Amino acid sequence: MSNALFQNSYYIGNNFNCILYGVELVLYTVTMQKLMSLQSRKTGSNLFFICFSTANLALITVYVAVQSVFGEEMWIVNVGFPGGQGAYLQQFAAVWYQTMGTTASVVLNLLSDGLLIYRCFVVWSDVRIVILPGILYMATLALSIVELWASGAPHSDFFQGLAANFGLSYYATSIGLNVLVTCLIVARILSIARTSDRYLGVEISQTYIGIAAIIVESALPYTLAGIAFLVSYGMSSEISILFLSVYVMFTCVSPQMLLLRVVEGRAWRHNQFRDTTAALNFSNSGLPGLPGASDYTDSTTAGSAGAGDMSLRLQAIRKSLHSLEDAGTLAVTSEGSI
Known part of the structure; x- marks a missing residue:
């Protein structure tokens, strides 16, 4: 060499x-x-x-x-x-x-x-x-x-x-x-x-x-x-x-x-895959356990079925994921998790 x-x-x-x-x-x-x-x-x-x-x-x-x-x-x-x-x-x-x-x-x-x-x-x-x-x-x-x-x-x-x-x-x-x-x-x-x-x-x-x-x-x-x-x-x-x-x-x-x-x-954090999957697998009862679930439930209760209801569901999911994203930032500074 x-x-x-x-x-x-x-x-x-x-x-x-x-x-x-x-x-x-x-x-x-x-x-x-x-x-x-x-x-x-x-x-x-x-x-x-x-x-x-x-x-x-x-x-x-x-x-x-x-x-x-x-x-x-x-x-x-x-x-x-x-x-x-x-x-x-x-x-x-x-x-x-x-x-x-x-x-x-x-x-x-x-x-x-x-x-x-x-x-x-x-x-x-x-x-x-x-x-x-x-x-x-x-x-x-x-x-x-x-x-x-x-x-x-x-x-x-x-x-x-x-x-x-x-x-x-x-x-x-x-x-x-x-x-x-x-x-x-x-x-x-x-x-x-x-x-x-x-x-x-x-x-x-x-x-x-x-x-x-x-x-x-x-x-x-x-x-x-x-x-x-x-x-x-x-x-x-x-x-x-x-x-x-x-x-x-x-x-x-x-x-x-x-x-x-x-x-x-x-970056991805502990249980984020589970939380994201939970947000995707929403049901008619809302998004229990995730941020924004109550907003989703209230909106769909007052709304009608069909395309409008689906739109509200997707908005609720996005709001939930935004909340999870904010939680990810806080995890770096308050939970001590990488």
Whole structure:
């Protein structure tokens, strides 16, 4: 892993690191601003958002800095190294700060996977659905420790030998977990999307069931980048370092996008699927247990059957979902739920 294609891929990967690091800084800043504006209603969830976001930023900063410093050492500071840049890479691939950067990316991956599993539980509201992802998560944790040991050993190479073999097992398990959880979240959202537009209206439906919701809630860019890296890494391709850079950056950016959506009160929350289904499955007796039910009952009692009555029902449903949406925003600041 030291020829010209690898060197160019490393260089382009560092450029992508800088671009996506800027995106992460913007997302982090906006998230913190929104959280600070909610400080009059401090909750445990606010503290979690702050700590998680800050930890993400710190870890990705370490990774980006390490990759940039190693590139500078290889291409500029030691430009006359005997054997060229390839020889320098082979000699110092396991230097201590490279091991630190790998550790930062692994910890970041574990944090992001944990958040994604929890969001899967939130969307499904069923602990049984996360049993298999939980098992895969524990396997990922064990393999990550072995991978750090193998890649940090003297004269080892992340892309070759024993470190590459353990790395392939680790990333296959981790990215397999990403794919599984992403599919579960997308399937859950799409299961209600088929009927929501007709009853709720596009404005309300798109908040929780639109394309943006699917991409952000399922961390789709994170999963797709992982698949691209895993394929190239498994093939021992020279461009795998480029896909690794994109994958690690989305390990940070995708969770930050999700947290921002939660802070804005636009993310799915506990039992929202159940509440939305209850709103759709209205009956002639009204919408018991949902905001706006009494208004619906009063209106339909005074109204007549037919198209006018159906119109009143749909208005009541939309009002109920608006109330649920407002409740979602309050949940972030008063219930401590993400």
